[in-house]
Amino acid sequence: MVNDLRTSPPPRLPIEVLISPFVSFAKIEAAGGIVLMASTIAALAWANSDWEASYHAIWNARATIGLGGFALTESRREWINDGLMAVFFFLVGLEIKREVLIGELSSLRRAAFPLIAAIGGAILPALFYLAVGHRSDLKGWAIPMATDIAFVLGVLTILGSRVPVSLKIFVTALAIADDLIAVLVIAIFYTERIHLVSLTLGLAGIVLCLGINWLGVRKPIIYAMIGVFVWYAVLKSGVHATVAGILLGFTVPVRTYIDRDSFLKRSRCLLNRFEGAMGHSSEAHSAIHAMHTQLQMVESPLHRLERYLHPWVSFLIMPLFAFANSGVRILGNVAAAARHPISLGIIVGLSIGKPIGIWLFARLSARCGLASPPAELSWKTLFGGAWLCGLGFTMSLFIATLAFGDETSLSISKIGILAGSLVSGICASLFLLRQRVPQTHTPA
DSSP: OOOOTTTSOOOOOOHHHHOOHHHHHHHHHHHHHHHHHHHHHHHHHHHTSTTHHHHHHHHHSEEEEEETTEEEEEEHHHIIIIIIHHHHHHHHHHHHHHHHHHSTTSSHHHHHHHHHHHHHHHHHHHHHHHHHSOGGGGGGTTGGGOOOHHHHHHHHHHHGGGSOHHHHHHHHHHHHHHHHHHHHHHHHHSOOOOOHHHHHHHHHHHHHHHHHHHTTOOOHHHHHHHHHHHHHHHHHHSSOTHHHHHHHHHHSOOSOSSOHHHHHHHHHHHHHHHHHSOTTOHHHHHHHHHHHHHHHHHSOHHHHHHHHHHHHIIIIIHHHHHHHHOOOOOTTTHHHHHHOHHHHHHHHIIIIIHHHHHHHHHHHHHHTTSOOOOTTOOHHHHHHHHHHTTOOHHHHHHHHHHHOOSHHHHHHHHHHHHHHHHHHHHHHHHHHHTSOOOOOOOOO
């Protein structure tokens, strides 16, 4: 007896197909956090070995990239911090736009809770730093404001069922809002001189991207070519080049080539063609290739770029940044760093100011009726997540490189970042492990 495919129940999809975009995002970030940690340990081991000089020599070596008469020379560390990190911020721009359009920030009510909490997690760490720091060291006030989402999600993944999914979603939304605040701080407070001609050219490139988006251009290569020009113009303007990355992320189209109804209609026709074709005939292969094209046309350039860039950023760019920037001589400098106002301000800001700021502003927003916390998320668990946000590693390191030009202050700040992030991670993990494991119910 032959089964009629039109009346038989549809096959169960493999679990990979059913994974939500958030789960996929969290898994990549968590795995990337492990690679990031390995890169940091390797850099610290190298910088504290007998080969310390070679570590700094490699990253301080000058490298020139050019085409024809155009050339740009920077150190290898600067190429990573100015160039590759612009790609990281471009991905951040894509993530922010996606969250605003369809994610946790898509409505004022949904966005208010993590956004207000992120504001508190930026203000209080800065105030704690300013309270501890000396007048000559105040340029580092923004260092403890940051949250490293890769490390945070990595720890939450290790904690497993002790952590509810709602906390992971809250922390992710907060970290994205946190990144936006950090970019604004970099653009406003860490720009010393502005060259108006270069800045105008960069902004003109952004406007051009918005214009071709409005005209319906969906080819990522066109945005990439304009993006390189914008990056160079912003780099020469005095504003940090990574700001160009996040602005370009906002211009990438979220609209698709074809709408949902057209996709469904064409796909059904192609499936009928494939069903009627014989085995591996040319007609079957033609239908398969046409369906592949339809899938590309129904996926927005924003989602396609985000899906493509996310593994590269998590497993290459961020670990390379950590490897090039976290190598600091700790042996023999711990005692000096423990008394220095820069490191003390960062440690206190990350491990105390950050969790208190997030939790306090979140609590006030709920009490004043400005926002509603997730019903299944207790305030104790939320405080554990807020404490974990004191893992400011990557973004804190990045801001430190902008804040301090002298090697001594930069090294002291790196030690403070490592210590503050370590204290926050350990304390938050122990706190969350003491929470009651959520009960799961098996459906009847």
